[in-house]
Amino acid sequence: MDNLVKTELFKLRKDRSFWTLILGLLASGILYPMLIFFNDGVFGADAVSVKDLYAYTALGGNSYIVKLVPCILAGFFISSEFSLGTMKSIGASGNSRFRIYFSKLMIFSIGAVIISLTFPIVIMIVGAILSGFNDMPAMDYVVRTLGLTLLYAAAFASIMAVVSIIFTDSGKTIGFLILFFILFDSIFYALSQKFSFIEQIFNYSVFKLFLEISEFDISNGILLKLVLVPIITFVVFGLIGSLVFQKKEIK
Amino acid sequence: MNEYVLRTNHLSKRYKKQIALDNIDLTIKRGSIYGFIGQNGAGKSTLIRVVTGLAYPTSGSIELFGKGSQQEIIQARKRIGTIIEGPALYPQMTAAENLEAHRLLKGIPGKECVEKTLALVGLQGIGKKKAKNFSLGMKQRLGLGIALLGDPEFLILDEPINGLDPMGVVEIRELLKKLNQEYGITILISSHILSELHLLATHYGIIHKGELLEQLTVKELNERCQQYIHVKVDDPEKAAAIFETKLRTTQFEVMPEGTIKLFDYLDSPGSVSKTLADEGLIIEQFMPMGEDLETYFSNRIGGVQHG
Numbered sequence: 042m043d044n045l046v047k048t049e050l051f052k053l054r055k056d057r058s059f060w061t062l063i064l065g066l067l068a069s070g071i072l073y074p075m076l077i078f079f080n081d082g083v084f085g086a087d088a089v090s091v092k093d094l095y096a097y098t099a100l101g102g103n104s105y106i107v108k109l110v111p112c113i114l115a116g117f118f119i120s121s122e123f124s125l126g127t128m129k130s131i132g133a134s135g136n137s138r139f140r141i142y143f144s145k146l147m148i149f150s151i152g153a154v155i156i157s158l159t160f161p162i163v164i165m166i167v168g169a170i171l172s173g174f175n176d177m178p179a180m181d182y183v184v185r186t187l188g189l190t191l192l193y194a195a196a197f198a199s200i201m202a203v204v205s206i207i208f209t210d211s212g213k214t215i216g217f218l219i220l221f222f223i224l225f226d227s228i229f230y231a232l233s234q235k236f237s238f239i240e241q242i243f244n245y246s247v248f249k250l251f252l253e254i255s256e257f258d259i260s261n262g263i264l265l266k267l268v269l270v271p272i273i274t275f276v277v278f279g280l281i282g283s284l285v286f287q288k289k290e291i292k
Numbered sequence: 293m294n295e296y297v298l299r300t301n302h303l304s305k306r307y308k309k310q311i312a313l314d315n316i317d318l319t320i321k322r323g324s325i326y327g328f329i330g331q332n333g334a335g336k337s338t339l340i341r342v343v344t345g346l347a348y349p350t351s352g353s354i355e356l357f358g359k360g361s362q363q364e365i366i367q368a369r370k371r372i373g374t375i376i377e378g379p380a381l382y383p384q385m386t387a388a389e390n391l392e393a394h395r396l397l398k399g400i401p402g403k404e405c406v407e408k409t410l411a412l413v414g415l416q417g418i419g420k421k422k423a424k425n426f427s428l429g430m431k432q433r434l435g436l437g438i439a440l441l442g443d444p445e446f447l448i449l450d451e452p453i454n455g456l457d458p459m460g461v462v463e464i465r466e467l468l469k470k471l472n473q474e475y476g477i478t479i480l481i482s483s484h485i486l487s488e489l490h491l492l493a494t495h496y497g498i499i500h501k502g503e504l505l506e507q508l509t510v511k512e513l514n515e516r517c518q519q520y521i522h523v524k525v526d527d528p529e530k531a532a533a534i535f536e537t538k539l540r541t542t543q544f545e546v547m548p549e550g551t552i553k554l555f556d557y558l559d560s561p562g563s564v565s566k567t568l569a570d571e572g573l574i575i576e577q578f579m580p581m582g583e584d585l586e587t588y589f590s591n592r593i594g595g596v597q598h599g
Contacts, residue, residue, distance in 0.1 A: 043399070044396060044397055044398065044399035045397065047396045048393055048394075048396040048397040051392065051393055051396055052382070052393060055382070055384065055385055055389060055393075056384075057384050125380065125381070125382065125383065126376075126377065126378060126379075126380040127380040127381070127382060128380075129341075129344070129346055129374070129376045129377070129380050130374065130376075130380045130394065130397070130438065131397065132344070132345055132346045133344035133345055133346060133369055133372065133374045133376065134369065134370070134397050134398065135366055135367060135368070135369035135370030135371075135372070136366070137366055290341070290346060290347040290348065291341075291346040291347070292341075292346075
């Protein structure tokens with residue numbers, strides 16, 4: 042497992058798509074608060090609250106980033122291994138499919154987590170510098186929201202990984218995943234209005250709960266739910282993915 | 293130490309109604325260079341994929357280094373180096389980075405093996421050039437380098453000389469011979485360039501439509517390759533009729549240019565020439581002939597009329 046993890050980490054470090062996405066998010070995270078400040082902030086009429094900037098702009102905007110941007114990484118980091126033929130080397134390397142899959146998933150999740158944390162952290166830092174640390178969010182709020190973002194990014198990554206090994210083609214994977222994550226919430230919500238059991242599933246799904254992580258006041262019970270659901274999702278989809286990969290013939 | 297590095301027992305693989313491998317019993321002896329011959333779609337790559345764990349057999353089993361259980365086979369694959377259906381490279385990485393990725397995968401300690409392997413396959417000093425910009429020959433060399441990382445005991449090479457220039461082919465051939473003779477590495481090599489295989493292999497397996505038709509040593513092949521009588525007469529059609537009626541054999545082939553290859557009566561060619569002469573035919577050429585591997589293969593998979 043150790044060798045596989047080291048290999049995947051090496052490949053992530055060398056993955057051009059990963060660094061391109063990070064650079065894009067860094068640039069967005071730096072430029073976006075600047076635009077706000079030029080309009081409304083220290084250079085405008087009202088002082089900008091970093092707390093509001095972080096809670097609404099950074100975390101609000103990040104809800105799309107967490108679900109959509111790692112889809113691109115999934116295509117290039119996982120599916121392309123099949124189209125390049127490099128998965129054959131990995132499959133023939135004398136490691137079990139289970140280990141191969143979980144190493145891949147682990148490092149892909151780390152990549153997805155880095156992608157998911159870049160935008161809110163950079164916005165908060167740049168916003169704080171530009172506003173002179175005006176109305177900063179509480180540290181426990183920042184830690185909680187970033188921690189939950191990490192968990193949900195990993196949960197979504199586990200879903201993306203399953204799709205990536207099914208399609209084995211980066212273009213198809215990226216296209217399908219982006220459409221899926223754009224449309225699934227709405228479809229799931231519409232179905233939940235018609236069928237009560239789907240409503241139950243929806244209410245306890247990462248898709249619904251992810252929208253609640255930026256709430257300021259969360260009870261301990263809800264926080265536990267917000268923590269457990271993505272962990273369970275990661276484990277369940279990790280096992281589903283490893284079973285699919287186990288059965289799959291590598292071409 | 294087990295005598296065989298690979299044995300398959302009644303190995304079959306079906307895709308719905310299509311039979312990709314049909315009851316294959318293949319054995320590869322330790323220290324041999326096994327030339328695996330077959331047309332496109334004959335089942336060579338399928339067999340290699342099953343052996344390397346990329347595909348699963350429908351029935352039958354394999355033994356690697358004498359190990360037959362699922363877990364043992366997975367472990368035994370660590371002792372194999374592979375090129376399967378072309379070199380598997382990361383196009384955005386340099387040659388050294390590609391080797392480094394595979395060094396980590398195989399858990400080989402120390403980075404010195406990367407430079408050593410680059411030198412071994414003639415890719416030293418290519419610097420920062422990315423694999424996507426390599427020629428096909430360079431990609432093949434790098435693929436071979438990756439297969440050689442970790443000093444494997446068994447190399448499985450699917451078309452390893454495709455795209456190499458003539459000098460490259462010679463270099464790779466010499467390298468494979470050296471690996472086999474000096475380091476005792478067993479090699480399974482499939483190639484369409486049969487003349488090249490003939491210069492390298494010590495054993496052959498011929499697969500056709502998923503069926504392993506024959507396994508033979510180079511000695512046996514050389515014996516069998518000299519197995520017909522080349523006949524040229526003034527009337528080949530009449531000669532063919534004489535073979536069928538007088539000599540009662542259908543083991544011959546009338547070639548387009550009018551010569552005849554007779555695969556029978558190899559022990560008594562005199563009786564053939566006498567019969568032809570007695571029937572009034574003028575014999576222009578009459579001699580025992582050998583075949584090259586290509587012709588033998590072609591005949592073996594049904595390219596000629598063999599009774």
